[in-house]
Amino acid sequence: MEHQFIPAKELHKFLADLEKEFHVYVPLRKGDAQYYREFTREIERGEESPTGVMIPGFYVAGVRSVEPIKSFFFHARKQVSENYDDRLLGEGEKAVCLVGAKACDLKGLNILDSVFSEGDYKDPYYTRERNQTLIISTDCTDALDVCFCLSLHGKPYPEDGFDLNLSDIGDGYVVEAGSDRGRDIIEKSSLFSPAKKEQKMRREDQRSAVSEKVRSNIIEHSIPDCDDLGGVIRKNFESDLWEEEAETCVECGACNTICPTCHCFLLYDQSSEDRLGRFRIWDSCLIKDFATVAGGANPRAKLWMRLRNRFEKKFDFFPETGGNFACTGCGRCILACPGKIDIRKVLRRNVENVFQ
Ligand code: SF4
Numbered sequence: 001m002e003h004q005f006i007p008a009k010e011l012h013k014f015l016a017d018l019e020k021e022f023h024v025y026v027p028l029r030k031g032d033a034q035y036y037r038e039f040t041r042e043i044e045r046g047e048e049s050p051t052g053v054m055i056p057g058f059y060v061a062g063v064r065s066v067e068p069i070k071s072f073f074f075h076a077r078k079q080v081s082e083n084y085d086d087r088l089l090g091e092g093e094k095a096v097c098l099v100g101a102k103a104c105d106l107k108g109l110n111i112l113d114s115v116f117s118e119g120d121y122k123d124p125y126y127t128r129e130r131n132q133t134l135i136i137s138t139d140c141t142d143a144l145d146v147c148f149c150l151s152l153h154g155k156p157y158p159e160d161g162f163d164l165n166l167s168d169i170g171d172g173y174v175v176e177a178g179s180d181r182g183r184d185i186i187e188k189s190s191l192f193s194p195a196k197k198e199q200k201m202r203r204e205d206q207r208s209a210v211s212e213k214v215r216s217n218i219i220e221h222s223i224p225d226c227d228d229l230g231g232v233i234r235k236n237f238e239s240d241l242w243e244e245e246a247e248t249c250v251e252c253g254a255c256n257t258i259c260p261t262c263h264c265f266l267l268y269d270q271s272s273e274d275r276l277g278r279f280r281i282w283d284s285c286l287i288k289d290f291a292t293v294a295g296g297a298n299p300r301a302k303l304w305m306r307l308r309n310r311f312e313k314k315f316d317f318f319p320e321t322g323g324n325f326a327c328t329g330c331g332r333c334i335l336a337c338p339g340k341i342d343i344r345k346v347l348r349r350n351v352e353n354v355f356q
């Protein structure tokens, strides 16, 4: 299907149509950041005024949201069974339509897919959410100072993993279908028309401009390219850099919970008089008890060992076992860390140690 175009003023109507079938979630602009919330017809489309001031409302372009979209598929806390019953909870609920996911978000889902829905055991809850959720991604129209997706060979615009992708070009969106479901939606709607050559060129110009912004972040912070990261953590396994970097860590786990690729969890039971619920919650490999075993032994007793483990998993283990780095370059952990531990600097130190 050729690329389509939807005028900006019609986006609200398009989402209102989708809302009949889905719980539609959109990024809402708050200050200079974006947070997801459920779309209702009362929320207007936010846009930039001619003076550059943001008119409040939902804003599907811009940059990635503060929270990772993993929370739509792998919830921070989820009941997974009740009274030892095997039946899945929540069957028949209205599906979710996620609007405004960015390329780095979609890349993060590839890692979660490899863990939860592509191995010998498929997590039924995750797999259900993945199959049901309609993903309408959008190009980044800007980049944060902490964005470095190009270092991990990502792009600031989605190339796959979406049902529809919208590229904001000012007066509307160039629309690309990435699945039969997406094509079906376009065919059934009267809001789309084939994109003109000039509109597609504007999309390419904007993509180049945002890529350039990310590239200058990479140069400014001397962030290594992932081609130089192969096995680098193992080569620095005994380096002092881990103790030095972990000095300011307060073991809060924010770097894990905010990360779109981190997926560790723990199960616990909660009972009342007549019910026993089993819940799954996010876990963090930075927390002391994460790897503690029943007898009390802990293979990563020191905090710096746990920090090293986080990097080892992302930059050695995942590329070796699944062919992908478990980092998308979204920069969320940089902003979330109260100890100001900066993944860009840690990677740079690792590479410098090996190549100098
Ligand atoms: S490690 Fe940091 S930069 Fe990489 S994906 Fe996770 S939060 Fe984003």
Ligand code: SF4
Residues within 6 Å of the ligand: 248, 249, 250, 251, 252, 253, 254, 255, 256, 286, 336, 337, 338, 339, 340, 341
């Ligand atoms: S966010 Fe920073 S301080 Fe908190 S656990 Fe992660 S590295 Fe440590």
